[in-house]
Amino acid sequence: MKSKKKIVLAYSGGLDTSIILKWLQENYQAEIICYTADVGQEIDRKKIFRNAKKFGVKNIIIQDLKNEFVKNYVYPMIRGHAIYEGVYLLGTSIARPLIAKDQIRVAKKFKAFAVSHGATGKGNDQVRFELGYHYFGPKIKVIAPWRIWKLKSRTDLINYAKKHGIEIPKDKKGAPPFSVDDNLFHTSTEGKVLENPKNSAPEFIFQRTTSPEKAPNKPSFVTINFKNGDPVGINGKKITPSKLLEKLNELAGKNGIGRVDLVENRFIGIKSRGVYETPGGTLLIHAHRAIESVTLDKETMHKKDNVMPRYAELIYNGYWFSKERFRLQKIVDLKRNKVNGSVKLKLYKGNIIIHSRITKSNAYSMKKVSFEENKTFNKANVEKFINFHKKKLK
Secondary structure, three states: OOOOOEEEEEOOOOHHHHHHHHHHHHHHOOEEEEEEEEOOOOOOHHHHHHHHHOOOOOOEEEEEOHHHHHHHHHHHHHHOOOOEOOOEOOHHHHHHHHHHHHHHHHHHHOOOOEEEOOOOOOOOHHHHHHHHHHHHOOOOEEEOHHHHOOOOOHHHHHHHHHHOOOOOOHHHOOOOOOEEEEOOOOEEEEOHHHHOOOOOOOHHHOOOOOOHHHOOOOOEEEEEEEEOOEEEEEOOEEOOHHHHHHHHHHHHHHOOOOEEEEEEEOOOOOEEEEEEEOHHHHHHHHHHHHHHHOOOOHHHHHHHHHHHHHHHHHHHHOOOOOHHHHHHHHHHOOOHHHOOEEEEEEEEOOEEEEEEEEOOOOOOOHHHHOOOOOOOOOOHHHHHHHHHHHHOOO
16 A cells, blocks of 8 residues: 655644644645644643644654754854844744754655645745755745635634634634744734734733833842853853743843834835744843953954844845855854853843943953053054044045
8 A cells, every 4th residue: 555645744733733734634635744843932732732633643743942942043143143123133033944944854754745834925934934944855845825725814714624623712713813923032923903003012912021110120130151152051050041041031021121012024025013022032132242342352343243234134034044144154153252251130120231241351451441541552643543534534
């Protein structure tokens, strides 16, 4: 008997991917392998197994990628101080390349002819997933149901789910739900009342941050320890990347830190409004800039700042595995071995204040900047310096 073809589906166990699971079975007569990448999002393991087994799925894989996600994706991005359009810390964007990479690994393991995802036809994620698929498995077919099926509306999906006995969450009956994506780095919320930019974001949508008004009336303090440009500990205690980010998320979240309300320009040409929560990541990017300020020279820092907008755009657009991003990462990581020390932060009602910077680096010279007279800086040369630059004005 000839074995069935296989498709690896990026599966969350929710309404949309459960519909996709059944639709793939109907339209491809293939064995579906359900794959969930655990990058720190809330995962209902029982629900995933229950909903997949309901349709006869034998292979259900939940892969723990949290440490790899933080160490090899979030940390390199933090070293680059990557911010898209002035405020977005790229929380959704940075998770997709890793998920795509590992999904292709599973597809190759099971000799699947195709992979499938649940990204919509109007969003950025379809691009991010499929560029990653192509990089690691160019010969593996990609099935994107939202671009090819005949289900055109939320009502169509609800009717399809009812027909096939697929569980329908109560908040998805009647009106379109909020679209939520979360991982260890961030939570994003889109849709419904947020689609109109004149509407303020309702407080109930925030999942990991307290409002600044309700944050504690006393400040919190935290020290982040760095080695070779990466965070390695909190308050002097070494900790794994995923646990470090978890602790910073909790601390920053309760102090009302990390909220962003953004109307962004999607890669495919649509403007969209989203609300993002990146509490721990916001602390990391502030602390990293602070430690670099006392460990790196001006030329290196400014070179990094010059490439950052393009570096961030590449991540946003799904080009994490591109030659250009690899090239810019080398610039980002210039002299990262010099970025060592600790930064103490004061957190208070949505604000981050640099409390202190400690390093053994000699990049910052107290003797040179001191207002006390000293012989380490020749002020007589300053006039020559100014005269030289006067000529450049002409």
